[in-house]
Amino acid sequence: xxxxxxxxxxxxxxxxxxxxxxxxxxxxxxxxxxxxxxxxxxxxxxxxxxxxxxxxxxxxxxxxxxxxxxxxxxxxxxxxxxxxxxxxxxxxxxxxxxxxxxxxxxxxxxxxxxxxxxxxxxxxxxxxxxxxxxxxxxxxxxxxxxxxxxxxxxxxxxxxxxxxxxxxxxxxxxxxxxxxxxxxxxxxxxxxxxxxxxxxxxxxxxxxxxxxxxxxxxxxxxxxxxxxxxxxxxxxxxxxxxxxxxxxxxxxxxxxxxxxxxxxxxxxxxxxxxxxxxxxxxxxxxxxxxxxxxxxxxxxxxxxxxxxxxxxxxxxxxxxxxxxxxxxxxxxxxxxxxxxxxxxxxxxxxxxxxxxxxxxxxxxxxxxxxxxxxxxxxxxxxxxxxxxxxxxxxxxxxxxxxxxxxxxxxxxxxxxxxxxxxxxxxxxxxxxxxxxxxxxxxxxxxxxxxxxxxxxxxxxxxxxxxxxxxxxxxxxxxxxxxxxxxxxxxxxxxxxxxxxxx
Numbered sequence: 001x002x003x004x005x006x007x008x009x010x011x012x013x014x015x016x017x018x019x020x021x022x023x024x025x026x027x028x029x030x031x032x033x034x035x036x037x038x039x040x041x042x043x044x045x046x047x048x049x050x051x052x053x054x055x056x057x058x059x060x061x062x063x064x065x066x067x068x069x070x071x072x073x074x075x076x077x078x079x080x081x082x083x084x085x086x087x088x089x090x091x092x093x094x095x096x097x098x099x100x101x102x103x104x105x106x107x108x109x110x111x112x113x114x115x116x117x118x119x120x121x122x123x124x125x126x127x128x129x130x131x132x133x134x135x136x137x138x139x140x141x142x143x144x145x146x147x148x149x150x151x152x153x154x155x156x157x158x159x160x161x162x163x164x165x166x167x168x169x170x171x172x173x174x175x176x177x178x179x180x181x182x183x184x185x186x187x188x189x190x191x192x193x194x195x196x197x198x199x200x201x202x203x204x205x206x207x208x209x210x211x212x213x214x215x216x217x218x219x220x221x222x223x224x225x226x227x228x229x230x231x232x233x234x235x236x237x238x239x240x241x242x243x244x245x246x247x248x249x250x251x252x253x254x255x256x257x258x259x260x261x262x263x264x265x266x267x268x269x270x271x272x273x274x275x276x277x278x279x280x281x282x283x284x285x286x287x288x289x290x291x292x293x294x295x296x297x298x299x300x301x302x303x304x305x306x307x308x309x310x311x312x313x314x315x316x317x318x319x320x321x322x323x324x325x326x327x328x329x330x331x332x333x334x335x336x337x338x339x340x341x342x343x344x345x346x347x348x349x350x351x352x353x354x355x356x357x358x359x360x361x362x363x364x365x366x367x368x369x370x371x372x373x374x375x376x377x378x379x380x381x382x383x384x385x386x387x388x389x390x391x392x393x394x395x396x397x398x399x400x401x402x403x404x405x406x407x408x409x410x411x412x413x414x415x416x417x418x419x420x421x422x423x424x425x426x427x428x429x430x431x432x433x434x435x436x437x438x439x440x441x442x443x444x445x446x447x448x449x450x451x452x453x454x455x456x457x458x459x460x461x462x463x464x465x466x467x468x469x470x471x472x473x474x475x476x477x478x479x480x481x482x483x484x485x486x487x488x489x490x491x492x493x494x495x496x497x498x499x500x501x502x
Contacts, residue, residue, distance in 0.1 A: 051116075084409040089200065152340065221255035291392075308377075359387075368453075
């Protein structure tokens with residue numbers, strides 16, 4: 001039986017100005033699939049109180065449904081640099097959506113907490129593959145002069161899906177059981193899986209690449225330890241964590257140092273799990289710094305702002321989700337527009353005003369109090385989301401577009417990994433500052449509402465201060481070079497693997 005091996009696609013080839021219908025279909029399915037799986041990162045937060053009552057579990061136990069999801073993502077994503085080179089597009093897509101669908105089904109029918117936790121972990125395994133797969137596919141297929149527009153669509157997935165997760169969850173919980181959070185997602189995931197299995201064609205040639213088990217174990221300890229430790233800081237400040245955060249954070253830091261040292265050695269022979277030569281690109285390095293701060297601002301505000309709306313203004317979960325919905329919609333509308341602007345003017349004219357808006361929104365949030373109107377809160381949140389819309393698309397496009405093609409998979413994995421760490425760090429920072437100041441004021445005899453507002457003010461003040469780093473760094477953002485040199489040698493024994501499923 002004859003097996004057709006696809007030819008590698010050179011997105012920068014002369015005369016290649018547009019995508020074929022097959023390539024548009026592939027990217028469209030990847031965008032829809034990735035949106036569905038990323039939505040689950042934040043969809044559980046609003047549902048935790050209901051789960052605690054229905055499953056008779058404590059808050060610390062329920063929090064593991066989110067923590068385990070983030071941990072699995074942090075452990076799996078670093079390995080995607082290897083997976084995207086070793087296996088075909090279709091194989092990775094089908095595997096990722098199968099894992100996500102299976103995890104969603106397990107969670108929907110779970111009779112208790114233990115099986116629900118298993119479902120979340122299986123979901124996260126599929127989620128971790130989708131974002132790097134989408135990014136790498138776009139970089140391989142889309143010509144450089146058109147990447148901004150497509151990356152703008154991708155930014156909807158990255159930023160809008162987490163932003164509207166609480167809204168979707170709040171709407172579902174208002175009318176039905178928490179199980180429908182998974183039950184409504186499952187049919188969509190299955191449709192995307194079936195369409196992908198039937199219609200997606202392989203657009204890259206898999207090749208045999210070395211696999212270093214020790215690097216995988218070190219990355220799991222490093223990124224898993226950091227994400228777990230950072231995620232538990234807020235719980236620790238409230239006295240609700242079984243392990244002091246400094247222990248997993250210390251383990252993560254030590255493992256990260258050893259992991260980085262090993263990658264420097266292995267990449268000399270193109271055997272690294274994550275090739276750190278990506279950071280030799282100045283546009284990539286600067287963009288990553290700004291991106292980390294932006295992700296910290298996004299996830300930090302997503303955790304503290306709902307607490308302000310519920311604990312200070314007295315709104316329920318549905319009203320909280322609806323008040324945050326306009327910002328998510330605005331970002332979704334703006335992202336493709338910003339992508340088109342990027343193709344015309346490059347990153348710096350967009351990123352600089354974007355970071356200024358993000359910083360302005362965080363400083364405005366320090367002025368929130370018990371008398372602030374809902375309209376003012378919505379307006380500030382919209383300003384934050386407008387700023388982030390002008391930041392994400394240019395940063396993703398310029399950072400990854402500055403790499404040589406053979407580092408696309410590694411760059412995608414690195415950016416996705418740092419997103420998770422930055423999100424956990426932003427959440428930890430905002431919650432830790434808020435909890436510390438609130439607890440201190442309560443100890444001094446302040447009224448609970450006043451103490452809560454002091455903590456919230458301190459959290460946003462800290463976020464505003466950090467946002468100034470992004471503003472300063474944005475001045476140094478550079479466009480991707482017009483052509484990418486092939487600086488990474490492929491081992492002479494690398495051979496193309498037969499695409500699975502063909």
